Amino acid sequence: MRVAVTAAGVGRFGKRSETLIDLLCEAGREALDGIGRKPVDLLVVAHMAGGTFAGVENTAAKVADQLGLDTSAGFRVEAASASGAAAFHAAVPLVAAGGYDRALVIAGEKMTDLPSAEVARVLARSLAPMEIAHGATMPGLAALVASRYLTRYGVGEDALDAVTVAARAAAARNPNAQFPTAVTSAQVRESRPIALPLRLLHCSAVSDGAAALVLERTAGPAGVLGLGQATDHIELVERPDLTSFRATQVAAKRAYEAARQTRKEVDFAELHDAFAPFALLDLEDIGITGPGEGAAWFLNGSTASDGRFPVNPSGGILGRGHPVGASGLVQIAEVARQLRGESGPMAIARRPKRGLAQSIGGLGSHNFVTLLGDTGGGGR
Amino acid sequence: MSEVPPLAIVRCDHCQARFLPHPGLCPRCGSDELVRTEIPAHATVLAATELLAPAAGWPSPHRLAILEATESVRILAIVRGPLPTLGSVVAVRRTNDLYEVVLPSPG
Numbered sequence: 001m002r003v004a005v006t007a008a009g010v011g012r013f014g015k016r017s018e019t020l021i022d023l024l025c026e027a028g029r030e031a032l033d034g035i036g037r038k039p040v041d042l043l044v045v046a047h048m049a050g051g052t053f054a055g056v057e058n059t060a061a062k063v064a065d066q067l068g069l070d071t072s073a074g075f076r077v078e079a080a081s082a083s084g085a086a087a088f089h090a091a092v093p094l095v096a097a098g099g100y101d102r103a104l105v106i107a108g109e110k111m112t113d114l115p116s117a118e119v120a121r122v123l124a125r126s127l128a129p130m131e132i133a134h135g136a137t138m139p140g141l142a143a144l145v146a147s148r149y150l151t152r153y154g155v156g157e158d159a160l161d162a163v164t165v166a167a168r169a170a171a172a173r174n175p176n177a178q179f180p181t182a183v184t185s186a187q188v189r190e191s192r193p194i195a196l197p198l199r200l201l202h203c204s205a206v207s208d209g210a211a212a213l214v215l216e217r218t219a220g221p222a223g224v225l226g227l228g229q230a231t232d233h234i235e236l237v238e239r240p241d242l243t244s245f246r247a248t249q250v251a252a253k254r255a256y257e258a259a260r261q262t263r264k265e266v267d268f269a270e271l272h273d274a275f276a277p278f279a280l281l282d283l284e285d286i287g288i289t290g291p292g293e294g295a296a297w298f299l300n301g302s303t304a305s306d307g308r309f310p311v312n313p314s315g316g317i318l319g320r321g322h323p324v325g326a327s328g329l330v331q332i333a334e335v336a337r338q339l340r341g342e343s344g345p346m347a348i349a350r351r352p353k354r355g356l357a358q359s360i361g362g363l364g365s366h367n368f369v370t371l372l373g374d375t376g377g378g379g380r
Numbered sequence: 381m382s383e384v385p386p387l388a389i390v391r392c393d394h395c396q397a398r399f400l401p402h403p404g405l406c407p408r409c410g411s412d413e414l415v416r417t418e419i420p421a422h423a424t425v426l427a428a429t430e431l432l433a434p435a436a437g438w439p440s441p442h443r444l445a446i447l448e449a450t451e452s453v454r455i456l457a458i459v460r461g462p463l464p465t466l467g468s469v470v471a472v473r474r475t476n477d478l479y480e481v482v483l484p485s486p487g
Contacts, residue, residue: 117436124435130400134456134478135431135438143429144446144456151427151466195431233407237446237454238399242427 003096004220004375005213005336007034011108013209013321014178020047020054020110025066027212028106032067035102035214042100043067043074046087046107047325052122054110063106073100080126081274081322082361083107084211084329085368089227095215096224107330108210109323119206123324126362128235139203141236141363142275143195148242149277150197153292157197161185162298163276164201164318170305171319173345178207178321202276207321211330222336223375225354226259228252229368236363243292245278247367248285248358255356255369256287263287266371267352268310268338270331272360274317282358283311286369306349313338313346328359328368335372384471384482386418389453398451400479421472423447423455428463445481447472455479 009030011023018026024045032040045060047053056062060074079086084107091103111119123138131141146160165185171177183201191200215224230250233239239246256262263286271282280294288309289297297303303311314320314334317327335355337343354373361367391398394411398419405412427446434442443459447470457472457479464470464481471482 120433121436131456132435134444134458135435135442136444136456137431137433137435139433140429140431140442140444143431144427144444147427147429147466148446193430193432195429195433197429235402235407235456237456238402238407242446242454 002217002219002375003092003215003224004218005222005372006216006218006220007031007214008333008336009034009212010176010330010333011210012176013207013323015112016110016208020050020056020108021059021062021066023110023208023210024059024063024106024108027108027210028063028067028104031104031212031214038102040069040102040104040214041072042091042094042103043069043072044077044087044091044103044105045074046077046083046329047109048078048080048083049122050110053114069104079366080361081324082328082359082366082368083325084327085332085357085359085370086328088329088332088370089229089368091215092224092227095217098217101217103215104212105215105329106210106212107326107328109325110208111206111323112208116206130235137195138363139195139198139275142277143198144236145242146197146277149280152243153295155292155295158185159280159295159299160197160202160276161188163273163279164188166298166303167273167312167316167318170313170346171315174315174320177315177319178205179319198275204274204317204322207323209321209323210326211333213329213333213336219375219377221374222339222372225261225371225373225375226255226257227370228254228258230254232365234362234365244281244285245360245364245367247364248282248360248369251367251369252286252358255371259371261354261371266354266356268313268348269356269358270314270334271311271358272317272327273312274322274360276318278360279311279316286356286358310348313343313348331357331359332370332372339372339374384421384473387421387449387472387474389417389419389451391415391417398453400453400455419450419453422469423449423472425464425466425468425470426454428459428466430463457481
């Protein structure tokens with residue numbers, strides 16, 4: 001494919017006073033600084049619901065103008081909470097095909113302007129109408145997935161706690177994280193119940209933030225090895241299996257096939273843990289563990305920074321924060337930074353050669369897998 | 381077990397999928413060869429949750445369960461009482477386009 005991430009910018013997550021456009025441009029400027037401000041001829045912007053959350057539309061043109069990308073091509077991409085990954089997946093083939101020399105991909109969300117109950121209502125619009133009619137919420141459906149998973153595989157709730165504890169421990173090394181403090185299992189278990197078995201600390205938080213990266217037609221340590229995407233039935237109950245996300249499984253298969261690689265050649269991953277049980281499913285769905293085995297990996301430390309397969313060294317969505325439209329691109333940017341040796345205190349114990357980012361849109365209805373790795377050329 | 385009317389479902393004559401009435405084509409294969417049929421309104425409780433931060437307009441706690449009826453038809457249903465035991469069989473009915481677990485009669 002011969003396209004590589006040559007620079008990345010990631011902003012601070014949490015409550016931010018800036019506008020969505022300013023957050024997008026802040027991340028964009030950092031990425032452009034990384035390539036010495038060379039000109040870009042394509043801008044791809046993503047946010048999930050900027051019109052509703054932040055009252056702004058026509059974002060690509062506004063960002064292009066504010067960043068001085070005079071007459072570059074540009075457009076916006078949307079795929080619910082996987083919007084950031086979708087922007088990357090839209091840009092890569094355009095650059096690979098030679099239509100553009102250099103693309104700037106930026107994704108962000110500004111959520112904290114709205115009351116949290118209103119944010120929850122907007123997020124729930126991604127669900128099926130029948131689910132909304134029954135009073136289902138994102139955490140409610142995630143809790144049903146967790147309920148089935150724990151029962152089917154005889155796993156205790158301590159596995160969910162372990163995901164949060166690991167995420168928060170990693171986030172403590174991420175200078176941009178919304179929650180840069182470690183928590184104990186007891187603190188997780190004592191947090192407010194949201195949708196049992198899920199408690200507050202098993203659920204991601206409303207957040208503002210953005211990330212950006214530059215794509216060029218070149219080889220490098222963060223080359224694009226393979227992309228995969230799949231949708232699934234919008235109603236959870238219509239899917240063949242409640243304890244996996246088929247859209248991730250199919251996306252991962254497509255990404256591995258495109259990369260002509262297997263799961264065994266991947267060194268680490270940034271996984272979509274908007275709710276703690278998702279991390280268990282994700283690890284299984286990308287083929288690193290078998291069904292029902294993800295829990296043990298989180299409980300025995302195999303997913304730690306120095307473990308057998310590091311997961312979410314940036315703190316994941318649980319620790320980093322979840323500006324929904326940004327998270328899919330944040331994951332890819334953090335994988336690229338690990339591969340490029342730019343992760344600072346977040347660097348995993350062994351310098352990786354290949355990394356995977358997995359993003360979930362909606363309640364697992366629109367998922368993306370991105371494989372990055374060293375494609376030669378040596379340059380960073 | 382409560383006496384409840386059968387549940388209307390849809391069968392796809394092309395791929396034989398069974399599912400609850402659903403807008404559009406067969407969600408599995410895209411066929412329009414859809415036939416309405418019925419199944420008994422009893423189902424096994426696969427998963428259950430109690431929402432203590434429910435959506436606006438719903439009481440707290442708001443309880444939901446995923447049930448599995450015959451022909452592997454799964455149903456998201458409201459529980460207006462204590463959560464049923466996982467693995468137990470319950471009766472389910474459709475009222476005003478909502479599926480609800482039928483609670484045992486008092487006494």
